[in-house]
Amino acid sequence: MDYTLKVSDLKVQFYTRRGIYKALNGVDLSLMQGEIFGVAGESGCGKTTMGLTIIGLLPVNAAVTEGKVIFLDERDLIAPLRKGNTEETDKFNLRQREAVTKQVNKELADVRGSRISMVFQDPMTSLNPVLQVGFQIAETVITHQPRSLAERKLARSRATQDDTQAIVELLKEGADEQAISRYAESKGLRGIETQVLNVWRRNDLGETKKEKIILSLHSEKLGSFERIVLESVEKGKGKPGWMKIPGISRAARGVLLREGYTKAVELLSMLEVPNPDKVVRMYPHELSGGMRQRIVIAIALANNPDLVILDEPTSALDVTVQAQILELTRHLKHRFNTSFIFISHDLSVLSEVCDRIGIMYAGRIVEIAPTDVIFNNPIHPYTQMLMKAIPRIEGYEIQGVGGTVPDMRNVPRGCAFNPRCPDATEECRIKKPEMVEVEEGHFVAC
């Protein structure tokens, strides 16, 4: 299996008036393709900071002092974030930080949303209240893949009745994705295959109805302006000059936006949102928390990214709704070959969906292991105590962890857990423990 992401020795600190908080103190992490990696830890352990660093969304007063985040294509995502931090680590220069933030926003714009995306904790505040949800989904597709939208629509207008007939035949014969796209490619109908497959995979429709819908995906009438816009977008190579004239660019955007809404409806029906064609025209406040979180997930998945960071996606939701979202996450993992980083304070939630889990303490990952292993055979004392503290429905005795979370301004020397650890030795107070592989895939820093 290949790596999607490699984080090495990541160190991040926050500048505040009360001092410098060392939020991350050397995080190491490798993420495999198509896996769900869980990150657990208590409040203030730096798990959210880690997620934000990977996607480059740290607030202005945070700085990456060391470390790399290597993405699929050997690209170091946080290179601009490290800029200018090597020397003046304890001085804070707002103007310089703002410049760095702007630089990061610019450099990562093509990665964010298309290859890496993020889902935030509170679905109530993470959608823009004055924009329709369909727009918010469509926007991300228009930003990154305007061409695919143009292709979709043009394919529908170019396809003939015979084409759709042929596709339906293929589907009925049980053809797989490749076969359909090969057919589409050969007929110059790129963009039709996803639409066809998305309809075909819906399970709330009867066979005949699906066929009917697929058969209707041909000879769509296009206005002449629409056609010109779509064809020029299809050719790619940036916007032609005439499309930059204010009024026209708006109209051209409108053409793409309409197709973006259709795509949004497709995405939502995939995420089992009832009445997706009505939902896309709604505003966030008209939807329930679970529904909004689905919208945010739809935004995250719109461009088939390689990595999705889920930051406490279910913490604000009720148990039954949480179960819906967890089910959905499992389902999506099978459907796409996407990697997920699932951040949560709740180990029980992670145990439901994750392939591997990393336990964070004081800005470091102290133990990584496959889910079953970490629950059955935790090695790090912190992990062991954490496991004992979780109340279970079966009603076992639980035990708290003594002591308090360390002050992140002066993290204890050596192993950060040593003041709370019952087995701490003199060595623990001096030497920082390295990550060791104790068994296949089970790493621990103790």
Added chain:
Amino acid sequence: MLIATRQLVKHFPLKGTGAFGNPLMLKAVDGVNIQVREGEIVGVVGESGSGKTTLGRLVLGLLKPTSGQVFFDIPDDVLQEYDDYVANNDLKKAADIEKEYSIFNKRGNSQKEIRKKTNIVFQDPYSSLDPRLNVLDIITEPITSTGYLRSNEAVKRCFELLDEVGLPRDFAYRYPHELSGGQKQRVALARGIATLPKFLVLDEPTSALDVSVQAQVLALLRRIRTSHNIGMILITHNIAVISYMADQVNVMYAGKIVETGPKKDVILSPIYPYNVALISAVPGKMVKGTKIILKGDTPNLVEPPPGCSFHPRCPVSFNMCGWTAAEVASDLKYLIENKYADMFKAETVVSTNANGNVVIKNANMSQILSLLNLEKEKTRSLAAIDRSSESEEGIELWLWLHRTPEMYQYSDRLVSCFLYAPRDGKSSPQPVNSAD
């Protein structure tokens, strides 16, 4: 009985809806009976919007109920008497008992007496401690205001309490913002037990805390319960916490209690369909069973679904659970237009009529019947169809009359589901308009 509520109801008027006629009402708590014995921890579990927080405040008289009673420290035989009077509609005698035991009838000193014997611990330790008072003032407040001790003794008591909740004595002169979340919650707990109350409401006492701290606070709570024999109502959405702490468990849904009984029954072998799904959905169980994923969200409490309010999401609901013609019609419409689009003509129209029945135009009976047959199991609302008739209007589907479930006894527990209704014929389903 330490605490007993009878038909407790709280409706909140919705802001901005009273301009024309009656304002819309948010039915937060709708006819709740719960009981707490001395030294017993009674859990109330439910999702957001189930009314559990409102219930906690009603029980202490912090909110005035729309109707219903809360009795404090009422002898079991008197309570039995009261129930009999109410059952026999002997309201005058019932009112006498209410006067004596209801906390809403207490004023002045007798109210203070109750305040001394009861208290509450809130979820958010950040907002439940006055930032302008130090820990000493916070903890001694209930002691002095209820006249439990004189103020010079109160200071001594405060130090004892700090010892008891495991905080150093010099914390007495700290301010809330100088404490961590767990320490604040300990202070809140010390305030809660300052007057050695007989009854304590715990409103999500650990939801704002990390697991490691939560475990400490829960252990402390259990210790306090055993050492002082305090009866508690523990309100939380966290089923694992309830399971760890409670003796009796009440499950709330949409302002009503839907299942109540001993923990081992209600949590470990739930029977109410919502509760079954809820327990199955709890993450991180040792033994992973099949999860029941409910569709949709918790109902809106302004217009809760008729009949059993869980019926629209219920995986096993049947004919009399509360299906309305509109619900049946919309499900049928969806099926006809999508899944069974090939069976029906495009002109098929589904609507409801004045009789409260569903009318289908441009379809024939055999199609409808076969659809009903095929979908009966999957689409629960179709179970509400009793019979069909044909007229010029089209095909008319007659629905069963729906009823609201009561609490039915089922071994040690009470459950509000028709599946567990006694088979005495009284509650068997009645079709609509069956008289004619």
Added chain:
Amino acid sequence: MSEAEVRAKRWENTKLSLSVFFANKAAVVGLVIVMIYVVIGVIDEVYPPLIGITSAGTLVPNFFNPAPSPPSLAHLFGTTYPGVDLFSSIIKAIRIDLAYSLLVVAIGAAVGSVIGVISATVGGLMDEIVMRITDIFFSIPYLVLALAVGFILGRNLLNMSLALAIVWWPLYARYTRSQTLSTKEFTFVEAAKASGVSRLKIMFKHILPNTLPPVFIQVSLDLGSIMVIFSTLAFIGFITNASIPELGYLTSLGLSYVQTAPWAVIFPGVAITLFALAVNLMGDGLRDVIDPRRRS
């Protein structure tokens, strides 16, 4: 943590608040200017001869030479019509403006906060009525309402203050009400109720101590705006007595000579602007200290 550590931590917090304020240079400048104004106001009261004022409280006209003359050693800021020395008049005017603005704010805040607190705690119909009344006051521009009130009461300094207080209290009533309502939302109020604390005691021990400080800060920050409005009213013609020094009135005296003697308008104008600016700058710094979100 030991007692000493706690004390050290508290001192650190105080230091932090101070450093937040002093890090904002504009706020410090504002504070200094406000202090200077206050000192001027006080000195003029205590020891007039110090700055060469002989008859406190009135303008000293010079009808032999009524036309404004430019700044000179004898008249630091020049003179305005009718031959009045601007420097000493402005010094006197600052005292008057400050005193009457304080009066407006004090009356407005006292009436407004009492009504606001009562309206928020009693609630129901009473609250609704108070809100409607403040709505009505908000729907008349303060200047017009002040004109009308002043017209009824008669045009002089005291009535002008009353007029402004009348149009100003609804603002504080609204603000206090919303502060009180948000304090009531905190569960410590409910906890006190559950602990058997009486309603009156909850009010005085829990609600007011958390409600009033921000109200008072807001009130003191309004001093600048009030002074501006005060002088505006005077400028329009609210002062009929020709011998009262007031900054707006001084400006209006120089208005007819604006083409030949701009200093007659500029100096009094700058005196007001500087004060209002200083108060606003100071307020901005204070808000940084109070609002934890702006602290980091």
Added chain:
Amino acid sequence: MRLWVYVLRRLLLLIPTLIGLTFIVFILSHVSGTNIILSEYINPRLTGAARELVVQKLTNELHLNQPIYIQYFYWIYQVLQGNWGVTNTPIFSGQVTTAITLFFPNTIMLSVVASILIWVIGVPLGVYSAVNRDSPGDHTLRIGSFTLYAMPVYLIGVVLIILVGVYLKVLPFSGVVNPVLVSNLSWYVNGISYPTHIILIDAIIHGDGAVAWDAFLHLILPSVTLALAIVASMIRILRSSMLEVLDQDYIRLARSKGTPEQAVINLHARKNALLPVVTLFGATVAGLLGGVVVVETIFDYPGIGYWTTQALLVSDVGGIMASALLFGLILVFANLIVDLVYAFIDPRIRY
């Protein structure tokens, strides 16, 4: 709640406000006794028994001998009939309603031009200031807006007069037009232009380019003064609301999906940041109306505000009360419009 229910509710809430407003105005005009009202109608040279007779007659006609709440209903009836009393000021004597038709158009012209300036200047500067926080541009804007905010309106006017009118001598700063230019025009009689009473528009209607240009020049300083007085608070509020919005989760989400920075600011942030500014529009109208009184006075601009101060100086009850009522009505309806617009642009209101 559907939109029309909201509108209806909002309209119903208008009723108590209107009653309260008229009542306050009425009380103000009647509380100081009957003489002050009668004096408007009686020739001051009339004395003795003849005067008594007239007083008697007027007292009956105006119902001044009735209890005060009865008088209110008579008064409100008169107001609804369009009879707002009489005014006696140096610039106009006669029916209040006539005065309003003469002066109000000028005030509208001034306010409209000033509002346009406020929005055109204020919105981009506020957004710029927030987006480029702590840049030199932001610092300059903040200092500028702070200073403007602290300046009394009249001082802004006076400074502009000194700078532009007196030293540079490029713009006129008194009245609406140079009297020499209009001395012999058929549509300009006794300082009143016809048909709209706004000389700029009238000149355009009559195709008189020179007069129109002159009227335009006369409009610049007053409207700029008025705009500057309000634009400062506009910039400050927009800046802080923009900063707050830029801190929101949904902005982070927009960035996390790779939305270009320009779209983040112009689409996601600005739309939300403008919501509090729309509410501010009501306050802007209030500020405009207050500012109008001062600005018109300084620039001798014959509008409602100028008339109001004139009325104050000669203790003319009709003028003061009429302008209080008029300004009140404008503000009430401006706030109504704000609420409706708000409901329209913020989907959350229409729940």
